[in-house]
Amino acid sequence: MGHTVLELAADGGKAPAAEAGGAAALQLAEMTVSYGEKPAVFSVDARIPARSMAAIIGPNGAGKSTLLKAALGIVPRLSGKVTVFGEPFRQARHRIAYVPQRASVDWDFPTRVIDVVLMGLYRELGLLRLVRRRHREAALACLDRVGMADFAERQIGQLSGGQQQRVFLARALAQGADLYLLDEPFAGVDAATEKAIIAVLKSLKEAQKTVLCVHHDLATVIDYFDHVLLVNVRKIAEGPAATTFTADNLQATYGGRLASAHIDQLKLPA
Amino acid sequence: MTMVDTFLTALMLQAGYNAALVALGAGLLGIAAGAGGTFLFLRKRALVSDAVAHATLPGVGIAFIVMVLLGGDGRSLPGLLLGSAISATIGLLLVEWVARRTRLAEDAAIGAVLSVFFGIGIVLLTVIQTMSRGKQAGLESFLLGSTAGMLYQDAVVIAVGGGLALLAVLLLRRPMTLVAFDPEYAAARGLEVRLIDLAMMGLVLGVTVIGLKIVGLILIVAMLIIPAVTARFWTDRTEHVVLVAGALGGVSGYLGAALSASAPGIPTGPIIVLVAFGLFLLSLFLAPKRGVLAALLRHRRFQLRVHRRQGLLALAHGEAVLDPLTIRVLRRDGMIRGDLVPTEAGRARAAKALRDERRWEIARKIHQDEAIHGRYDGLTPIETVLTRDEIAEIDRRIGRPVVAGGAA
Numbered sequence: 001m002g003h004t005v006l007e008l009a010a011d012g013g014k015a016p017a018a019e020a021g022g023a024a025a026l027q028l029a030e031m032t033v034s035y036g037e038k039p040a041v042f043s044v045d046a047r048i049p050a051r052s053m054a055a056i057i058g059p060n061g062a063g064k065s066t067l068l069k070a071a072l073g074i075v076p077r078l079s080g081k082v083t084v085f086g087e088p089f090r091q092a093r094h095r096i097a098y099v100p101q102r103a104s105v106d107w108d109f110p111t112r113v114i115d116v117v118l119m120g121l122y123r124e125l126g127l128l129r130l131v132r133r134r135h136r137e138a139a140l141a142c143l144d145r146v147g148m149a150d151f152a153e154r155q156i157g158q159l160s161g162g163q164q165q166r167v168f169l170a171r172a173l174a175q176g177a178d179l180y181l182l183d184e185p186f187a188g189v190d191a192a193t194e195k196a197i198i199a200v201l202k203s204l205k206e207a208q209k210t211v212l213c214v215h216h217d218l219a220t221v222i223d224y225f226d227h228v229l230l231v232n233v234r235k236i237a238e239g240p241a242a243t244t245f246t247a248d249n250l251q252a253t254y255g256g257r258l259a260s261a262h263i264d265q266l267k268l269p270a
Numbered sequence: 271m272t273m274v275d276t277f278l279t280a281l282m283l284q285a286g287y288n289a290a291l292v293a294l295g296a297g298l299l300g301i302a303a304g305a306g307g308t309f310l311f312l313r314k315r316a317l318v319s320d321a322v323a324h325a326t327l328p329g330v331g332i333a334f335i336v337m338v339l340l341g342g343d344g345r346s347l348p349g350l351l352l353g354s355a356i357s358a359t360i361g362l363l364l365v366e367w368v369a370r371r372t373r374l375a376e377d378a379a380i381g382a383v384l385s386v387f388f389g390i391g392i393v394l395l396t397v398i399q400t401m402s403r404g405k406q407a408g409l410e411s412f413l414l415g416s417t418a419g420m421l422y423q424d425a426v427v428i429a430v431g432g433g434l435a436l437l438a439v440l441l442l443r444r445p446m447t448l449v450a451f452d453p454e455y456a457a458a459r460g461l462e463v464r465l466i467d468l469a470m471m472g473l474v475l476g477v478t479v480i481g482l483k484i485v486g487l488i489l490i491v492a493m494l495i496i497p498a499v500t501a502r503f504w505t506d507r508t509e510h511v512v513l514v515a516g517a518l519g520g521v522s523g524y525l526g527a528a529l530s531a532s533a534p535g536i537p538t539g540p541i542i543v544l545v546a547f548g549l550f551l552l553s554l555f556l557a558p559k560r561g562v563l564a565a566l567l568r569h570r571r572f573q574l575r576v577h578r579r580q581g582l583l584a585l586a587h588g589e590a591v592l593d594p595l596t597i598r599v600l601r602r603d604g605m606i607r608g609d610l611v612p613t614e615a616g617r618a619r620a621a622k623a624l625r626d627e628r629r630w631e632i633a634r635k636i637h638q639d640e641a642i643h644g645r646y647d648g649l650t651p652i653e654t655v656l657t658r659d660e661i662a663e664i665d666r667r668i669g670r671p672v673v674a675g676g677a678a
Contacts, residue, residue: 072458090460098458105452109312110506119448122459127441147657155506163657171455181458192660 023086025050025179025210026071031080033063033070039078040066044235048212050085053205054227055215055241059254062232064214065101065183072098072181084179094123097177099168101184107157107164114139114152116167120174142173145203147196162193169197180204182213186220198224221245222267242269277532281525289531292417295428296484296523296542300493302432303477304519305439307494308501308512309470312450316495317377318365319474321384323487325361326354326479327391330412331398338404345405347424347483354412355479361387362471415486415539417527424483431480438473439512446470447508484527485539493519496546503557522546574599579623581605585612586620632664 026048033041041063048054056064069075071082073089084092097120117139118131125131143149146166151159156167165185172180180201186194201211201224215221221228221241228245230236230253237249247263276285283290310319333353334344342349361383368379398406408416448456449466457463474494481490501514526542555562573595581596582605591597591610600606605616612620633656656664 069454073460074454074457093458093460096458098455100452100454100458104454106314109451110502110508110511111447111451112507115507116451119451119455122444122448125444127444147659150657160655162660166657190660192657192663195663196657196659 023050024048024083025052025085026181026212027083028067028071029081029083031067031070031082032078033066033075034078039233041070041231042234044080044231046229046235046238048210048229049227050210051205051208052210052227053201053225054210054212054229055221055225056212056229056231057215057218057221057245057253058231058236059257062253064231067231068098068181068183068212068214072096095178097172097175097180099165099172099180099182099185101187102161102164102168107159109156111156112152113143113148113154113156113159113167116156117142117170117174120171123175139170139174142170143167145173145200146170160190162189165189166193166196169200173200177209179210180212182211184214184216186213186215186217218250218266222269245269273532277528280528280531285528285531288417288420289527291420291422291425292484292531292538293524293527295420295425296417296527296538297520298429298432298523299477299481299484300497300519300521300523300542300546301516302435302519303481303490303493304497304501304522305512305516306435306473306477307519308498308508308515309439309443309446309450310474311495311498311502312447312508312511313467313470315376315467315471316491317380318362318471319478319494320491321365321380321387322358322362322471322475323478323490324384324391325387326358326482326487327412328387328394329353329355329357329391330409330482331391331394332357334398334404334406334409335394335401338401343405345408347421347427350412351427351479351482354482355475357387358475358478359472362468362475366468411486412482413486413488414537415482415484415489417484417530417538420483428480428483431476435473435477435480436516438469438476442466442469442473443509443512451508484523485542489539489543492543492546493522496543496550497522500546500550500553503553503560506559518546518549522549578603578605582616582620582623583627585616586624629664632667633660635667 024047026046028044028046031041031044031046032039044067056067058064066075070077070080071089073082073093082089084095114136118125118135120142121135121138125135140149140152143152146169148163148166148170151163151167156164159167169182169185172182182201185197185201189197201213204211213225215225222245225241227239228241229238230244230249232253232255236253237244245268247266247268250258250263250266279285280289280293283293307316307319310316330350330353333350336353337346337349338344344350365376365379365383368374368382369376374382395409398404398409408419445456445461445466446469448459449461449463449470453463456466477494478487478490481493485493497515497519498511500518501511504514505511522545523542526545527538529545530536530538530541553561558564577593577596577599580593581591581600584591584596585600585605591600591606597606597610600616601608604613605619606612
């Protein structure tokens with residue numbers, strides 16, 4: 001595994017040279033994505049610091065998910081460069097774990113909860129290696145972290161939305177990545193699941209990992225995240241949540257779609 | 271001999287050399303088609319294989335003409351199959367290209383390629399009928415398959431091709447499963463989704479080509495799809511679907527070939543497809559979890575549960591039970607007496623139902639989620655539906671356990 005050196009360095013409490021100089025976990029340079037001839041994301045620069053809990057925030061149709069997918073190479077970029085921990089994206093892609101939106105898959109697919117998590121071990125298993133006991137135990141440990149170990153043998157269609165989201169998170173955990181990209185992980189999940197997910201994400205941050213979520217709930221931004229990226233096709237603002245998640249920036253991002261009365265009620269940085 | 275005797279003889283591979291070759295070939299083809307077709311089914315691209323199958327026909331015609339021009343009689347099966355594989359590949363790439371590069375959707379691309387290639391093929395076959403050289407008789411058998419005069423070499427071609435297809439399934443099963451289940455996640459992990467899709471279609475194309483001789487291009491899609499659909503009734507695991515579909519395909523091929531050998535003039539390919547369809551029908555009705563009968567039984571049981579629950583809640587509230595089915599259920603369970611007065615057990619159960627109801631009420635408040643609402647049936651233990659922390663959340667909201675409804 002390519003990232004063991006970095007992990008060891010992190011364990012020793014000393015960041016490796018590349019990261020000590022402040023290399024971002026994820027850096028986007030002038031990224032543009034377009035479906036047809038209307039840009040969904042236009043010339044966005046971003047710099048997500050390593051070991052941060054970051055959120056991409058913006059109105060519906062602002063290109064938040066597209067931004068994430070383009071950074072991952074799922075949708076093609078018209079222009080722009082992606083750098084991960086100071087390395088070109090392709091060399092460092094194995095250090096990234098992606099948690100797609102729940103609605104993006106067919107939950108009637110013939111597969112069990114544990115099988116989905118084992119997909120996270122895809123790199124380790126390769127094409128032919130058999131799933132052994134240690135793989136199964138690793139997957140179960142990831143399920144346990146999201147509170148789903150009792151559900152390992154269930155067909156995935158029998159789960160509630162929140163439980164499906166937890167399984168997707170467990171699959172990402174199984175990858176043992178350094179950078180976690182999540183697309184609306186809290187959309188339509190129950191309160192207990194939201195708590196469970198945020199606890200896992202915070203434990204990742206404590207373990208020196210980096211987390212970046214597409215996030216839609218403005219009320220929880222300050223509690224959950226320390227770095228925000230406000231986008232509406234273009235980048236509006238980026239920086240520490242404490243100085244960036246401000247009424248002015250929100251107004252600029254949401255325009256008329258967010259009544260100022262609503263902004264007044266939000267928990268904003270003190 | 272009666273037809274049954276001949277069928278049994280054919281099953282034991284004792285019905286003559288040709289019949290034995292056909293049965294073995296059809297069985298092998300069925301295994302390869304069932305296992306390979308599973309991924310097509312899981313990726314929801316069954317109809318692409320129909321376009322690919324129809325796109326084989328021009329290749330058959332052109333290969334025949336080329337072989338005749340080179341001085342042969344044009345009947346070499348490997349030659350014809352090579353030609354069909356080439357034109358099917360062109361058809362497949364065209365479908366891909368149209369769907370990706372133009373504004374047309376994949377179904378339009380499939381329709382266009384399927385009909386145009388098939389039309390070209392029919393024109394070529396007609397032209398070939400007028401050629402003075404070569405042995406053109408029997409070329410049209412590629413449409414519906416024909417097993418008359420099947421040679422040892424033909425069986426070898428099917429066996430080798432089928433073996434290669436199974437090898438491809440073994441090698442590509444993980445990437446193909448990942449792409450079928452969650453293509454975006456697969457792409458994020460660096461899998462080339464388009465290449466894996468092409469490899470999957472290549473696998474299907476290979477099966478189609480070796481199936482031309484026995485089943486023919488019109489019906490081969492059935493051998494790719496029906497076993498997978500049938501297998502899905504019996505299991506919830508991808509690898510089991512692949513194995514069961516392979517087995518069902520093999521059984522269909524072998525049985526179908528034996529059946530068609532048991533009387534003269536019964537076409538092999540269509541019979542194989544009908545056998546596969548028979549297995550599908552059996553599964554549709556009898557499968558334990560996903561079958562129609564199981565669903566009916568489940569629905570009936572669910573209905574009884576609902577009535578039992580409603581009845582118990584009515585008892586708990588001291589209301590009269592009026593619905594005849596509810597009365598029957600409660601009577602049978604010994605919850606009420608003949609005069610509709612609740613028994614001792616009935617009173618206790620009613621109190622318990624009321625308490626359960628309260629727990630679910632909280633659960634519904636917390637889980638603004640249809641999947642949970644759908645699981646509410648009043649009898650399923652909440653522990654099997656919710657995770658421990660979710661139940662803890664409910665207990666937190668209920669507060670200290672208080673004696674609800676009298677009985678504990």
